[in-house]
Amino acid sequence: MRLVTQRFADFACDAGRRDLPDMVIEKTQRAILDTIAALLGGVPTENARLSRIAARACFGAGAAHAWFAEAGLHPLGALFANCAAASSLDVDDGHCLAAGHPGAAIVPAVLMEAARLGSDGRDVLTATALGYDVALRIAAARRFTDTMSFASGQWTGFGVAAAIGWLRGMQVDQLAHALAIAGPEAPQNLPQGDCQASSVKGSSPWSTVSAVFAAGRAEAGMSGSIDLLDRAHAYDVGALTADLGSRWLIAETYLKPYAACRYTHPVIDAVLALVADRDPGLPIDRLVVEIFPEARKLPNEIAPKSLEGGQFSVPFAAALAALRGAAAFRPLRPCSLMDPEVVALAAKVEIRYPHDLAGIFPRRTPARVTMVAGARERVIDVPLPLGDANNPMDDLAVGEKLHDLGRDILSRAELDQLIRSVGLLKQGEIAPLLICLAAQPSAEQ
Known part of the structure; x- marks a missing residue:
């Protein structure tokens, strides 16, 4: 019988031979726009600014962008900075059963990898939906305890590895080992103290960087414990792959109208x-x-x-x-x-x-x-706050959110163009979005 990581790898590698349901495409496109809105709002925060400084110091220079902020970063440094900005205001999307936030990790990783590989917009949508599905299934199937940490970085790396592996066309066994490496090497957050809230947030930046590195190591032939998800004391094993391919968990995510927990x-x-x-x-x-x-x-x-x-x-x-x-x-x-x-x-x-x-x-x-x-x-x-999957924000509301969060960074015309460029992904176009992401701040501060 196939192990869970192998079944996830089978699912991901087969995804290119299926068309995503229209509803999944719509939800995925909205998730991407919402994450970009969260990232825009996070760019001016101290958390994001200091993360960019540290990313340059730790990873060095390169040709990659910290979106809406600065160029000249190493790709991993830019990825770290983009994930930090997307999670800085705690206005990024989430999933109730997963008790955490997938978009701030998965969306920047997919867009940066797609740009590197020359993938098209449809590839971005497929990889994002796959990443969400794998990550959220694993997070939602955990055995919850009173003392556990709910830091999203503990599980978002699974989704990043799945999405990156699919974009790279990795073989099934390689992708299974990428998941098996990414999971255990994610930041293992302890429950946070009571004295103050932490700017470290859910550790999505490090989780994302380590997952990209895990995918590269699996491509090079490294292996991981591919039975790590088949452990009944830690996971509801049956729930991990229940309705896999027919129930897409990205459709169950919530969006956040307010920059708060x-x-x-x-x-x-x-x-x-x-x-x-x-x-x-x-x-x-x-x-x-x-x-x-x-x-x-x-x-x-x-x-x-x-x-x-x-x-x-x-x-x-x-x-x-x-x-x-x-x-x-x-x-x-x-x-x-x-x-x-x-x-x-x-x-x-x-x-x-x-x-x-x-x-x-x-x-x-x-x-x-x-x-x-x-x-x-x-x-x-x-009973259900605004933005819940059963009390959702529509495209117009997400567009308004982007305008509100981005008005100190980009002009109104640039924000409108950004919204349009995300809408072009389902037509296969990615270049307009990449141009928008590389824009430097232009609105009056």
Whole structure:
């Protein structure tokens, strides 16, 4: 009987002989556009800027681009920088059952490899869909424990290796060993501490770089433990390949309208609804947030000192949404961290973890928020935050997200051209998109 890595390799190598369903093409194209939007917004952050500096120092010079920022980087350094930018604002896509984020790793790797190989736009869509499917199946099939880390870098490398291997036309046995090397050599994140949020994020940059290197080593003849996914204590082995080729997990991903941890999104949705018809003359006396117990793992700083701290704080996100609206998250800016009214309201946010919301994560990420203003108390439940696969953002919404996140980097005309260039991928054209990605910042800062 074929091992799971071999079955994934069979699936990937056979993909070129099948047409992707129209729905999968549509979802994949949207995922690519959404990841580019996240990357654009992340480019000016300290996390991305320092990653570019370190990438140049560690990998040296070359002919590759850190998109929308600078040229002259080694390809691996540029890949690291692009992945860091795409994940810096925590506004990149995700999957509920996987409890993490595939796009920030897989999309930059596919686009850079396709550019290197001279692949066409249809190849980009196929490789991306394959990468998502392999990575998300592995992540979703893990045996979850209370103490595990949910860092996406632990599993995104599987998808990167699958996508890169397919683009390179690797043989089945080589691709199976690429997966077997990429998985164990990914960053093995420990659960993060409670003192502050980390700019390291989900370790997607290192996971992606190590997966590309794993593919190269497998091509050269190196081997890995190809039975690593056939371990029932670690994975639901049957779920790994269930409906493989007919159920595409990229169709189940969520997109994020706000630059903040997904745990905060139902809270933001609820608060925005609560303040929509509030008498602006009445101050908010108190906000009570009821949320699933896994949110205890967030630092939840009242007065965060970094963007990461703001992204991973339920009370800060609730207060910012209440006082400054959705625009304050598109993107989240350092100046919001120093807003005294927001910090004062964040101190009035009470977080509860009720029994009726236990056992729901990661299948769903709901929240219930109560707002007390004057003598009025109102409650709103949000079972599915905006962007969920069952409450989706459409192409227009993703385009608006790109404009909001990219307006400090590119002009409106350049942003419109970027959207059009992603739409050309299904026609086989990739050159217009590559030209857009190499654009230097032109909008007024």
